[in-house]
Amino acid sequence: MELDPRLEELVYKMGLPPVVGRLLFNRGINTEAEARLFLYGDFEDLSSPFLFQDMEKAVDRIATAIKEGEKILIFGDYDVDGITSTALLVRGLESLGGRVSYIIPNRISHGYGAKPYHVNKIKKEKASLVITVDNGIKSTDFAASLKKEGIDLIITDHHLPGDELPQAYALIDPYTEDNFVPKNLAGVGVAFKLLHGLFLKKNSEPKVLPYLKMVALGTIADMVELLGENRIMVKKGLEFINEGNSHGLSKLMDVSGLRGKRITPKEVAYRISPRINAAGRIFDPEIALKLLLSRREKEAEELAGELNSLNYQRQKLEARILKEAESLVDDSKPLIFVYSENWHRGVLGIVAYRLSRKYRKPALVFSVEEDEAFGSGRSPEGMPLIDALSHAHHLLLSYGGHELAAGLVVKRENLESLRARLEEYFHGLSPEEKPERRLDGEFDFEDIKLFFGYHRLFPPYGIGNPQPRFMTKNVEVVNDPGPWSNGFKVLLKQGNNIIPGIFFKSEYLFKFRKGERVNIIYTLKEGDNHGIEINIEEELK
Numbered sequence: 001m002e003l004d005p006r007l008e009e010l011v012y013k014m015g016l017p018p019v020v021g022r023l024l025f026n027r028g029i030n031t032e033a034e035a036r037l038f039l040y041g042d043f044e045d046l047s048s049p050f051l052f053q054d055m056e057k058a059v060d061r062i063a064t065a066i067k068e069g070e071k072i073l074i075f076g077d078y079d080v081d082g083i084t085s086t087a088l089l090v091r092g093l094e095s096l097g098g099r100v101s102y103i104i105p106n107r108i109s110h111g112y113g114a115k116p117y118h119v120n121k122i123k124k125e126k127a128s129l130v131i132t133v134d135n136g137i138k139s140t141d142f143a144a145s146l147k148k149e150g151i152d153l154i155i156t157d158h159h160l161p162g163d164e165l166p167q168a169y170a171l172i173d174p175y176t177e178d179n180f181v182p183k184n185l186a187g188v189g190v191a192f193k194l195l196h197g198l199f200l201k202k203n204s205e206p207k208v209l210p211y212l213k214m215v216a217l218g219t220i221a222d223m224v225e226l227l228g229e230n231r232i233m234v235k236k237g238l239e240f241i242n243e244g245n246s247h248g249l250s251k252l253m254d255v256s257g258l259r260g261k262r263i264t265p266k267e268v269a270y271r272i273s274p275r276i277n278a279a280g281r282i283f284d285p286e287i288a289l290k291l292l293l294s295r296r297e298k299e300a301e302e303l304a305g306e307l308n309s310l311n312y313q314r315q316k317l318e319a320r321i322l323k324e325a326e327s328l329v330d331d332s333k334p335l336i337f338v339y340s341e342n343w344h345r346g347v348l349g350i351v352a353y354r355l356s357r358k359y360r361k362p363a364l365v366f367s368v369e370e371d372e373a374f375g376s377g378r379s380p381e382g383m384p385l386i387d388a389l390s391h392a393h394h395l396l397l398s399y400g401g402h403e404l405a406a407g408l409v410v411k412r413e414n415l416e417s418l419r420a421r422l423e424e425y426f427h428g429l430s431p432e433e434k435p436e437r438r439l440d441g442e443f444d445f446e447d448i449k450l451f452f453g454y455h456r457l458f459p460p461y462g463i464g465n466p467q468p469r470f471m472t473k474n475v476e477v478v479n480d481p482g483p484w485s486n487g488f489k490v491l492l493k494q495g496n497n498i499i500p501g502i503f504f505k506s507e508y509l510f511k512f513r514k515g516e517r518v519n520i521i522y523t524l525k526e527g528d529n530h531g532i533e534i535n536i537e538e539e540l541k
């Protein structure tokens with residue numbers, strides 16, 4: 001197997017089989033430290049929270065607030081990342097004796113983020129310390145209003161700052177740091193850093209570990225890469241989730257059809273997150289937060305049921321809007337730009353995502369309400385949405401987001417000029433070509449057997465760390481396939497190695513006959529008695 005020289009050195013130094021090195025390399029890992037963190041990383045390997053320049057200051061301020069019995073208010077956000085961040089700090093600070101309350105702005109009625117008008121509510125709560133989670137880095141006006149009232153503000157966020165930083169007591173955001181801190185944290189990862197710092201100061205570090213459950217949920221839902229520290233935190237968090245949960249989380253898993261099932265990032269992304277999100281998308285995010293905070297079984301059951309029916313409503317709404325939006329698509333244009341007065345704002349993002357995936361171009365979907373249009377955009381890789389919007393910023397009332405997703409508000413009368421401007425921007429740009437099925441490479445069964453000794457070190461799989469997928473050519477079929485579960489099982493041989501393979505496509509029954517030679521694409525699985533098995537996905541000619 002040919003390896004990059006850097007990789008060859010790494011594999012040699014760490015005593016890894018080349019196949020393992022190659023897979024690490026495919027995931028962007030090419031130093032010994034990164035490789036060690038990936039394969040053997042544990043909680044102790046997370047970087048110190050005190051690498052953040054304002055951490056010390058923030059932790060001390062919170063400690064004082066707890067000691068003096070001041071009211072601390074957590075200012076959250078409506079999605080899974082924002083809700084789990086809020087739950088994490090509410091429960092975390094309470095466990096240290098803090099008096100804590102929270103606000104999660106209702107995006108439908110209040111829009112995104114902290115605004116000066118939230119200050120009244122904060123005053124009413126008699127809070128003297130506000131901590132934002134998963135938002136705040138652009139809330140300069142909010143920060144100024146709080147300052148005027150003499151209320152201290154600690155901002156924790158993972159978004160890019162604007163031109164001006166808010167005037168806060170302490171600011172914790174990877175994007176405002178000169179120090180080396182992990183950059184790809186979700187909002188809940190940053191909130192965890194703060195709590196971790198606090199627990200370290202209180203000499204009760206081990207007690208912070210169970211809060212990684214919230215980190216796992218929010219990090220997976222926010223679609224940041226499951227590499228580096230994120231992957232360690234998600235791995236640990238999922239371990240805790242699989243060991244047992246609070247009433248809130250276990251009722252949520254029940255209604256998601258996951259009772260007794262092992263939770264991996266897939267279950268979080270496809271079953272748990274949509275239900276948490278449904279609350280904020282079409283009704284009130286507080287329902288989801290109350291569920292995560294719930295300590296009473298009966299209450300948790302009711303809230304979980306409520307979330308489940310909101311999720312069902314969300315699906316119906318989404319299907320209707322998607323159908324209507326699609327009827328307005330002009331596929332000859334370089335982007336999809338559609339709007340209506342009859343679309344619910346809460347599902348625009350999902351609709352934009354689906355359109356963008358289907359047509360492989362940027363999609364912007366707007367709900368027009370009176371003289372303003374609220375839009376959500378999604379974009380395939382290689383077509384940077386946020387750059388496009390900043391080129392058109394003079395037409396926008398507000399906007400924010402990143403390369404692949406953005407939100408924006410525009411005056412109704414400017415919609416058509418915005419469309420023209422964006423079409424001009426995207427004209428001639430095309431999305432990055434991505435093969436439908438990502439492959440880790442061609443390997444012999446010899447390599448695959450060596451990798452199998454390491455395969456338990458590779459999950460959790462998710463964004464940035466996909467399940468390894470291999471190709472092997474010239475494999476001999478040892479016997480005719482026999483029925484197995486709802487598919488078929490066959491023995492495959494290459495050199496001295498025989499490996500059982502599973503497949504589900506009945507047309508393969510004609511290809512996998514005794515004595516035939518096949519080229520296959522497959523993933524690995526642990527079979528009976530923890531032996532190696534392969535899951536055949538494709539047979540190549």
Ligand SMILES: [Mn+2]
Nearest residue numbers: 081134187222
């Ligand atoms: Mn977030």
